[in-house]
Amino acid sequence: MLSIYVDLALGLVLAFLMLSLLVSGLNEAFVRLLGIRSKFLWAYLRDTMDGSDAQGKSWLPAKVADVFASLPFVRDPRPVHSDQPAPVEAAQAPEHETKAEDAMTKLLYQRVQEIDHPKRGRTSIANIPPERFAVALMEMAAVEKDGVEGLLTKLKAMGSPLHGHLKGVWDSAQRDMDRFRQGVETWFDGEMQRLSMLYKRYVKWVVALLGFVVVLLFTMDGLEYGKTLLRDNAFRASVTAVSEAGPDAYSELKEQCAQSNPVPCITDTLSQPALVKVFDHAIVNIVIPAEGEPSVNWNGGTWWDRLTTLSHWPGYLLTFVALLFGASFWWDLLRRLTGIRGRR
Incomplete structure (x- = not known):
């Protein structure tokens, strides 16, 4: 049970860290482009x-x-x-x-x-x-x-x-x-x-504005993402149960992959963890197929429907507040959770 919450914490921290780094990068780009420090x-x-x-x-x-x-x-x-x-x-x-x-x-x-x-x-x-x-x-x-x-x-x-x-x-x-x-x-x-x-x-204030824009462009719902992390963990546990208990545990996976062949479905699901799928709802997303080259797709319709759904806004607010802590905070928290030691 403890590993489930550790996975949840690591997934949330890593997602917030990536978005915070994006906000910091955009802020630094504007600062350098406009010469704000010099001004x-x-x-x-x-x-x-x-x-x-x-x-x-x-x-x-x-x-x-x-x-x-x-x-x-x-x-x-x-x-x-x-x-x-x-x-x-x-x-x-x-x-x-x-x-x-x-x-x-x-x-x-x-x-x-x-x-x-x-x-x-x-x-x-x-x-x-x-x-x-x-x-x-x-x-x-x-x-x-x-x-x-x-x-x-x-x-x-x-x-x-x-x-x-x-x-x-x-x-x-x-x-x-x-x-x-x-x-x-x-x-x-x-x-x-x-x-x-x-x-x-x-x-x-500039960072706060950029953070708000990033959350809306990626429609990053922190609550939904946490639920997806738990669902992924449960799915991996089901796959493990199949390997240990044999065909008797196959029924649960068959229900989840009822519309397709279960084996490719399981492979595809495990190869796309929640951290990858969290960016699928952005206004522009990148698709990396199993074969061929990546493609950039306009996702405006899905993005707008998701943005105008009020049930997602508490999750957007949670993500926005998390980004206000900054990338350094989330990096330090990630080091503490994983035991990574910083170089002196």
Whole structure:
């Protein structure tokens, strides 16, 4: 009896893991295609270094709806890519600059553009180490007449929000350059952690939306799938009973395969476990015959009838909630059930 529940648990976990991996793969594909990570980073840098745009709007999305409607599609906060190496010396910050020109963002990009490669004409830099950011600021301050004091004066004249952050770090460092550099690293590292948390909070809504779409496209009914797993286990037990008890136990299998020759029926059923059949109800399914090449078939009619059947929706909801746990959760659970040890 215990093996039946172990088989049920393994089947459910494996199915949820496969669907979760599909959701994660789709999410990563959209992130890479649209450059979401890079856009999040440079939207934050524009808001922090130059403030809002000429219309007074923040570059970083304030609401979840802005992530879907604004950041990936409308306004691209990333600087234009340059294939030239960084200048030998950093350019001086202007005395006064309009917010539309984004002077400080351009100066920062000049100091880190060596690690860049193009992505549709824009930068693809999605991560700036705190040490590199601190060095870039030190290089900007080095070309000013009064060093850090001169840079802070220009930032204040430009109305840059960065002035307040650097002023606090400079004062706490007591005008010591080495302590100032370390303070900038610590401050920027904390800001990147906060930005990562903000990014994850927005991405989880995207993952939830993708999970809902995947469940509906595959019409994956978790409750029905669990019942199919138990039925498969019972069918295998019947086949075993035939081999052990002889022809007297043949009647049960004959009833299940009454419309066809029992031997091919049993072979076909055992060769198609529940995990394979769970994807048969997708809007497009793949048929792999015993002989010949696989074929892709449109399954729109069956898919729509299944989707509009209300009795399946509790199972869809169960599958959707399961996908929200993520692929890492189901992989860890699968390792625990099977005893697979992860490599350290």
